[in-house]
Amino acid sequence: MIPTRLPSLEFAPRHVNPPGLNNWAVHLPFARDLIDSLRPGVIVELGTHFGESYFGFCQAVVEAAVDCKCYAVDTWQGDDHAGYYGDSVFDGVKEHNTSTYPEFSHLLRMTFDEALGHFEDSSISLLHIDGLHTYDAVSHDFRTWWAKVRPGGLVLIHDVCARHAGFGVWRLWEELQREFRTFTLPHSWGLGVVQKPGGDTHELLALDPAGHGYVSCYYSMCGERVMRDIEASRRAAGGTGRALLVQSWLAGDDVPGRSEWVAEGQWQAVSLRLTPSGANSRVQLSLLHCAGIAQVKHMCVKDGDSQLWEAGGGNAPIEVEGDAMLLPSTVLTILSYGNYHRLLLPSLRHDQRELTVEIELCVTTELESVLRILHGHLDSLREIARLSGALRQAAPEWANGAGLEAAVEALGAASRERTALLSSWSWRLMRPVRSVAAAVGYGRSRNG
Numbered sequence: 157m158i159p160t161r162l163p164s165l166e167f168a169p170r171h172v173n174p175p176g177l178n179n180w181a182v183h184l185p186f187a188r189d190l191i192d193s194l195r196p197g198v199i200v201e202l203g204t205h206f207g208e209s210y211f212g213f214c215q216a217v218v219e220a221a222v223d224c225k226c227y228a229v230d231t232w233q234g235d236d237h238a239g240y241y242g243d244s245v246f247d248g249v250k251e252h253n254t255s256t257y258p259e260f261s262h263l264l265r266m267t268f269d270e271a272l273g274h275f276e277d278s279s280i281s282l283l284h285i286d287g288l289h290t291y292d293a294v295s296h297d298f299r300t301w302w303a304k305v306r307p308g309g310l311v312l313i314h315d316v317c318a319r320h321a322g323f324g325v326w327r328l329w330e331e332l333q334r335e336f337r338t339f340t341l342p343h344s345w346g347l348g349v350v351q352k353p354g355g356d357t358h359e360l361l362a363l364d365p366a367g368h369g370y371v372s373c374y375y376s377m378c379g380e381r382v383m384r385d386i387e388a389s390r391r392a393a394g395g396t397g398r399a400l401l402v403q404s405w406l407a408g409d410d411v412p413g414r415s416e417w418v419a420e421g422q423w424q425a426v427s428l429r430l431t432p433s434g435a436n437s438r439v440q441l442s443l444l445h446c447a448g449i450a451q452v453k454h455m456c457v458k459d460g461d462s463q464l465w466e467a468g469g470g471n472a473p474i475e476v477e478g479d480a481m482l483l484p485s486t487v488l489t490i491l492s493y494g495n496y497h498r499l500l501l502p503s504l505r506h507d508q509r510e511l512t513v514e515i516e517l518c519v520t521t522e523l524e525s526v527l528r529i530l531h532g533h534l535d536s537l538r539e540i541a542r543l544s545g546a547l548r549q550a551a552p553e554w555a556n557g558a559g560l561e562a563a564v565e566a567l568g569a570a571s572r573e574r575t576a577l578l579s580s581w582s583w584r585l586m587r588p589v590r591s592v593a594a595a596v597g598y599g600r601s602r603n604g
Contacts, residue, residue, distance in 0.1 A: 344379065
């Protein structure tokens with residue numbers, strides 16, 4: 157049972173990553189409570205980058221008055237998923253560490269394997285794994301460091317729910333769920349908690365499924381509060397509240413192609429270049445990795461100066477897989493309701509060795525904006541009802557021979573309009589929205 161007052165309710169992180177790189181910020185309230193309950197003696201993080209999660213642990217150690225040593229292990233050079241970067245990232249982490257947590261926090265600039273020799277077996281209370289996210293890499297990290305964790309100790313693994321190209325953490329997590337006691341926070345790409353056998357079972361791992369759901373919901377709300385505070389602070393400083401990642405792939409490639417960050421709530425033009433290996437390619441896109449809406453005014457694929465394909469205009473439609481759906485609109489509109497989706501563009505034949513995807517889009521995750529957009533799209537349901545009503549009114553007149561000319565005109569106009577709308581690719585692909593609207597009685601009178 158959750159106490160009425162937890163540190164997570166008011167936790168305010170002192171150190172966060174740059175905009176667009178705050179995937180761990182929403183888990184910081186959970187980390188604060190975890191440190192308070194576990195009271196670890198040694199914390200080790202594998203993969204620190206800018207230090208958002210690591211310094212969250214350090215802050216929690218101070219606030220909870222825990223006697224603990226913390227170690228961050230990273231080369232601070234980057235990898236295929238985080239990207240590669242220079243010494244400025246490490247310099248910033250080192251400066252913050254030296255000025256804030258010099259008594260108990262240590263930075264080990266080396267590979268994960270090189271750091272193994274710095275720790276005795278069964279010495280680590282809390283291990284956080286957040287390195288390269290391929291299945292082979294994260295499996296190796298987990299298996300080689302498992303002996304270093306004390307019996308009853310906890311291992312945190314980030315991105316256990318991320319299933320986009322090249323990410324294999326979810327595969328390892330499915331294996332660990334069959335083998336050990338685990339707990340999953342599904343929001344923000346997912347954070348997995350696994351306990352090493354031996355010692356007392358941590359209270360999180362003793363929860364029943366209903367308890368898991370309640371706790372996950374609670375920490376998701378705490379995380380959203382933290383993100384809103386971070387974004388409000390950035391806006392007050394004259395910046396944008398949140399940045400979102402637009403990613404591209406070519407079908408068959410495990411590693412993402414070119415990606416771009418876009419500011420939330422602004423129309424922006426993005427150009428992504430991809431290098432195909434053959435003469436036929438299928439471009440795949442992800443426009444946001446969280447719940448929200450992406451509106452696209454323009455999207456096309458170019459082969460040099462020649463345009464191969466453009467969204468709409470009777471061209472081959474876009475397919476969607478994952479946690480998203482297309483909504484009917486004059487602009488291409490994608491509703492995302494989870495962490496993962498792919499827009500599958502049609503297969504294209506080309507001559508050049510480089511393709512360019514041009515997109516003009518606006519992405520929003522702010523609840524009021526999403527609801528306003530959804531309301532406008534659901535109004536199209538009323539338009540279908542109006543057109544169907546016009547058909548019903550015109551049909552009897554045709555059957556009775558009364559007002560033949562007017563009936564033919566009304567019937568033809570309503571039929572053409574209704575057929576055009578029902579045959580559009582966006583209407584056919586929005587079946588889930590129609591099902592939801594029917595279930596909740598959208599558009600029906602409360603008194604009827």
